[in-house]
Amino acid sequence: MDWPILVFGRAALALLIERFAGYPAALFARISHPVVWLGKLIDWLDKQLNLQGVSSSEGRLRGALAVALLLAASFIPTYYLSRMLMHWSFGGLAEALLATSLIAQKSLRDHVLAVYEALGSSVAEARVKVSLIVGRDPAQLDEAGVAKAALESLAENASDGIVAPVLWYALLGLPGIAMYKAINTADSMIGHKNEKYQWFGWAAAKLDDIVNLPASRLTGYLFAAAEPSRFKEIVKVMQRDAPRHQSPNAGWPEAAMAAALGLRFGGPRSYGGEMVDLPYMGDGSDTVTRNDIRRGLRLLSRAMWLLFFVMLFGAFCVAAVDISP
Template structure:
């Protein structure tokens, strides 16, 4: 297990993020993965096939993606293991697949925009949520940003870090490939209902441990009310339409004394989602700052836990 390297990657990514100059020159590993997924989609996702064939084609596409991610990661990890500073080089590579800094920047951008105008804030929150932001007021914008922060704390940070800690570089690379596939083809639209079925189900599975752990991290950062936060999480999370998103969302809502969920609009269609938490439904700009502070404490706690495991194991 790579607890020390995972702790190092989490710390380095928090301090440095992914440099813009590097993105401009080499792009990002997720962009490379996305290009392969797009090619597989165009090649294998054919209209008019049966339900079974559609799913089998999706399974084949996912298998190709996983193999194309796993093999280079194994070879690279093997090469780096022969170098005395290979552990640091590997940790640096792993930072590219952790979204701690970018998530904080995107949510902070919503906070800053709310200080200027609703129009700017709607644009900013539209970059991190899938719902329609056009009609959101300050409360709706703050809630959308916080819900995104909670969910992405799990699948953008805790999950890749945990898979890196458990399975090394191949673990985090394959996890990110599955996560990217889910975001691109794991939809319930007519085009992807069958082809994206395998990606969506596998993504649910690989995110299951981290979603629960993220909720516990949020609870642990509120020691005075940790038991109450856990109780609310256990009560509300199973009612969420996602098997994983409800756990960090319910925990963050309870920790902040807020209530997430409720009606929201996607592509003009209003969905009534279960409520998470039992606090205030009306939120404002200051709640985003409180959410970011909770997020920061939770990520430091994750770092400390990884470092401690590295020291004692």
């Protein structure tokens, strides 16, 4: 069966196409975006199933039901769509094009580049740009704070927005990338530790931790491999600092990028007016500059080319196994 071989190849193709094309603005204006569709479904499930005042066990059960319905809504249409495309002459290309809508390489790069460009003229404008990609309060950030926030977001979202979708597409095809994106979107919307979502969002948050685990480690190693002369040093810092992060996954790409750029991420910051003191990642300078953003984008570019070749290698490996007697 050649389906696994083709999926690894399609994953490489989707990554390559999305790198340069992204999601067309005209298409967004006409039909919106799959993540927006998922968001609307999650919002509806939230309104229907998230009842306040219920017990913790019932809240978790309702949240798990919401996630199960979301996954079913993601899996069923993409499964039958992928089966249909298998019989088309150019079905593989069509499926890869569909998969690009769930990869965020170009949009992530564009958002971070916008912060870099804004810092060239106005810190106030840069705060507005960085607020689009971070959860912390940007109002009090100086130039170094804005640059650090942009790079930390670049590192974490490289895993969540690029590597994880591509990996799950390679492993489970179009249904895999769709279900991953559904889980990740659910976590961002309801996976919060506040009164409203403490129990209802528990399943989404835990499942997101699980599905992001392999990609977060892979992203860290890709960043390290993008600086081959310092690979061992970067890996050592990553393995030391990543477990300190409050997230089981975010610390791996953040620590690796910090080490690769000779910087130090983490430290105190404000979320919703509340100060949070995060552990430090890396041993370098705390003074992050505008130019460091450009260096981070170059690091991302090299790492994503490595991911492209990893996908091609995966296709050749599966092909070798598939054709062996």
